[in-house]
Amino acid sequence: MNNKEFISQLATRTGFTVKDTTALMAALTTEMAAQLEEENSINIFGFGSFEVKKKLERVVINPSTKQRMLVPPKMTLSFKPSTTLKEKK
Template sequence: MTKADLVKIISENTGIIRKDVAVVVDALLYAIKDSMAKGNHIEIRGFGTFKLKTRKPRVGRNPKTDQKVPVPARTVPTFKFSREFKNAVVNVKTK
């Protein structure tokens, strides 16, 4: 599903025109990115939590030369689905 598909579904379900729905979806995504860029986490009950995690430094390996390469610590965004969300989709079959 793409963002355009999401906008279409929301528009059909709410009766709000697609242009307005697209503005709201874009604003939501921007707010999530902006908040996480400031170091905040976002919890949407019944859906999941966006958090930042710090990965420890480690020693990696260049697959071409087999040379060891230091990989510095870094912060990465993560998402954890809520238990309610997981339970809702656990019995859905994939194609």
């Protein structure tokens, strides 16, 4: 299901117009992004949690060229489904 289908289904379920729903979703995602950027974790009960994890820098080797590269540290977003969601699937 792509974003368009998602928005239209959301619109029918919430009663907002598609336009409003799109705007609300944009606001929601920017808010989530803002929270995650500050390394806050977002915990949605019954769905799962979004968490920012720090990955250390490391050295990797290109197996074909044997070239060694230093991969810089980075922050990644991880999602952990809640146990209730895990059981349902």
